[in-house]
Amino acid sequence: MTVLDFDGIAFDPTGTRPQAVAAPTPAAAPAAPEQVTSVAQQASSALAPVHAPQSGAGPVHPVAADAIAAMRAGVIEAHRAALTAQTALQREVWRRARAATVGAEAATHALPAAAAAVTAGAQQAPVPPSTPVFLAPEGAFKPLARTAVSRLDRAALERLAAGELSAVFGRTHQRTGVEVTARLAATTPLTLTEIESIEVYGGTGNGRVLARFDGDPRAAALQAAELFALYTGMPLCLSGSTLTGGVGETEAGFGSGIVDLVVDRLDLVPRPFLQATATLDGGAALAVTVMVAERLGAEVGPGQAVPRVLLNEFHMAHLARGDQAIAMGPEFAEYTGVRATRLPTGGLLLVDRVLRFDGERGNLESASYDTEYDSPADSWYYGDTANDSMPHFVYMETSLQAALLMGYYAGPTLTQPGTTLSLRNLGGTATVLRQIDLRGKTIQQSSRLLSTTILPGSSLQTFDYTLSVDGEPFYRGETMFGYFSDQALGNQTGLDAGKYVPSWLSEHPEAAPRVIDVAARRADPASPACSRRKLALIDRVEVVDEGGNYGAGYLRSLRTIDPQDWFFARHFHLDPVIPGSLGVESVIHAVQEWMLDAGFADGMADPVFRIPRDIAFSWRYRGQFLPTDGTVELEAHIKSVHRGPHGATVVVDGSLWKPGLRIYELIDLAIELADRKALS
Structure with missing residues (x-):
């Protein structure tokens, strides 16, 4: 079993001053089990202030250090103000919606x-x-x-x-x-x-x-x-x-x-x-x-609304945007109507029922559980994706939501009463075991809580999970979540400990990229294999042929964030951020457009995209995209291209930036283009 390491703090719960950081080094081979430092040890060491200057650098002038500290403090304060304003706005929306539904009930x-x-x-x-x-x-x-x-x-x-x-x-x-x-x-x-x-x-x-x-x-x-x-x-x-x-x-x-x-x-x-x-x-x-x-006097909380089912669709709706005491039990009543851990809502709510929970509240060390998600054939994402079946982000979301659900139920936030803690995914790894059309299927999700580490102003949990249909696994992975206070969310350090790391294109001004006009292709109803409507995540892609870290091609896309983007109302209630899985999906779309532009679909009667099997993909998130962040910048480095008798598979590494901060990293993200008619 792989052990997920936490290699630094995504959000600084103590607001320490800027730390000098050594230049990034290439990823090392996985350590042997006896060499792996525990999550608690790594997180504790990450919290310790570092006073030494960057290796090989000269001393930092006091005036410059003060100026940098002042700039960082200003950014943090602006970020906190944005969080506060969003909370107030979302809370008012919740209050009005709650008043309307209570009025309907009366x-x-x-x-x-x-x-x-x-x-x-x-x-x-x-x-x-x-x-x-x-x-x-x-x-x-x-x-x-x-x-x-x-x-x-x-x-x-x-x-x-x-x-x-x-x-x-x-x-x-x-x-x-x-x-x-x-x-x-x-x-x-x-x-x-x-x-x-x-x-x-x-x-x-x-x-x-x-x-x-x-x-x-x-x-x-x-x-x-x-x-x-x-x-x-x-x-x-x-x-x-x-x-x-x-x-x-x-x-x-x-x-x-x-x-x-x-x-x-x-x-x-x-x-x-x-x-x-x-x-x-x-x-x-x-x-x-x-x-x-319900019957007069009947209880409707966990395990009470329906015999032998801990949670069902009714509880999921309440956890997403209603009464947390109904969803998770009376201990969670204080989280109703405030910024707190929630499931997504609307079309991003991708878990339906908890059938089994082998654990108990307060035991944060381990638990196992089985959940289900029904994926109707008329689900919106099947119509909006360029994939042959389910889009990649739904694979990620349904597995991650199943994992976080019962990790939260175990009660890590209850150890810090009076503290508002929001959930953020920090990373993971996953592999498609077999390709299957998931339309109309009920997906069984078997997950295990592996560990919980409580830290000042935050806590960390690790999980593994397997998705199956009719008892046959098709997707498996591991992930890590963190619960963070508002102060911690305001102190973002990104993947590079606060240091600005530019994109490859910014470091190569001599490169002359060509542009793929994605929006124009999408506007043509006859365009094949094109993501549309809610999954229209990018409008153009800049391409540097033979560019990038591997010399096989480089892609970049810049998108303006609209505070009215549909997913902010879904993810999360009272705590709007762009889903990390949609960040991954946007990189996939850039690669898909490049593959079509490069002629990979030439000669195909019915080109479709798929998620390749047996290629492990990993991700790290060390920040969040807010409605006020302005832009999302992404890049992808073509790592390998494999052509087969019925199509081609491309593997890339990628990163995503909010202004001034690299916060997502993707490794070995694979996209397959195949001819559906040839496959059938």
């Missing part, structure tokens, strides 16, 4: 008395643009269960009214240990007679139900919304739950006709609920709200 219990308020709330809810049925937009509600059923007759509706959910929709609507008591029309006579269509993500909004009814139109509107809640599996995350709801007033009397229900909003926080607009024959529109509610 409205469902008020029923007719609050119908007007519910109507107003539903009318104010934003409706996303229409999206093709085959592709879910990023951030859309992810159903807890899926079915091919899209039409129902009266007999099927009566079975739903009797609580026979899986008998109508199939076995995906039945989970081990979950008592399904939610049923259709529990509070009103069944007025729906036929469901002509049910769709998620299609038409307008998040979903739609087109139904025929005979009787009370208000009951028909409510039942159409209840049907959609059952269809998407909402009750499956709260065993023994029921449906409750409210509907606006209408002058339409009893009769028969068609109800067209458009679902405007779905969420699992604070309880699973949906808001919709129902249009009746004759044009009458009603606002409808339906909520999934």
Whole structure:
């Protein structure tokens, strides 16, 4: 087993003065186990101030040293101010969102008395643009269960009214240990007679139900919304739950006709609920709200919402942006609504359930656990990637999120009460064991917490993990996470201990790069193997043929950071930073564009990119990209090119910079271009 070493502090928790650092040396071969220094020893030595000047350098003039210290202090103070401002902004966003969802929850219990308020709330809810049925937009509600059923007759509706959910929709609507008591029309006579269509993500909004009814139109509107809640599996995350709801007033009397229900909003926080607009024959529109509610007095925390499952989708949503006491237990209540460790949200939340946890809170030395992630075939990233299957960043995110989840659950932050600690990945290594199409698959994630080291203002954890489908591993790796205080996050030292290390191109002004216009190629719908929409991460690539550290080619790209970039709202709630995995993905895109530009796809009938198997990739992160950082600069050094009978594989080393600081390093990142038709 490889031992991950922590070779320096990513964020300085004590704010020590600048340290002189020796010039970087080439990476050495892996040390023997008896030569590996423990994480605790290395971290402790890294915290010790270094007073000696750089080897081979003359003494630093006191005035110059003071000036450097003052400049660094100014940068740190600006960084802290940015963190503080972002926290305030995100907290206000959270407060308003929380007020809106709590108001919706209260409205469902008020029923007719609050119908007007519910109507107003539903009318104010934003409706996303229409999206093709085959592709879910990023951030859309992810159903807890899926079915091919899209039409129902009266007999099927009566079975739903009797609580026979899986008998109508199939076995995906039945989970081990979950008592399904939610049923259709529990509070009103069944007025729906036929469901002509049910769709998620299609038409307008998040979903739609087109139904025929005979009787009370208000009951028909409510039942159409209840049907959609059952269809998407909402009750499956709260065993023994029921449906409750409210509907606006209408002058339409009893009769028969068609109800067209458009679902405007779905969420699992604070309880699973949906808001919709129902249009009746004759044009009458009603606002409808339906909520999934646990039994009176029932607990919904870890291991309590569903028997024999520690955490499920409901807890993941709360850990990402809701009540941490619900997600992780009452000990974590102080982290609700403040900057703290969280899972990503929206389309970047890539872990669903914790099935087994062999450990206990407070034991930070070791634990093992099994988690799951469902990767629906209509997931947004399959449509936006140039890869044949899942993009590389999802491989990274789903494994890293599974690892950090239970490391956090073990309670490292609880050892430092009153301290705000944010999570950052520090590095790791991973290998694809076999190539597999992951569309529509449930990924099993088996992870182990290997160690925890508590330091002043921070702590470190190491993990290993294996991803499998149907019991067969396809991805394996190790990683290290750190928990850092706001002060530590403000004191970034980067990969080079605060020293400015320029890019290769900056050190070779004589080089004359040519430019690949990625944005122009992406604008052409006929362009093959092109990442688009949410994964449009770079717009141009500068190329120096035969340049770089290995003389085989050099790539550079500079991107302006837009504070409104979609991922800041996803990663993390109240603590926005660019996901490190998207930094890796942007380097991959630069290499992909270079491969196409260099003619590697010539002669291919259907060129696609893949992640090569059996090539270990490693990364180190020693900083963060904030919305206010201005730019992301990346470079890639072509290390090797291997051509095979059906394509080519390129291996690169890379780095990413925020202004003045190199913070990401990538080693042996491999990209494969193949002909899909030849492979099949």
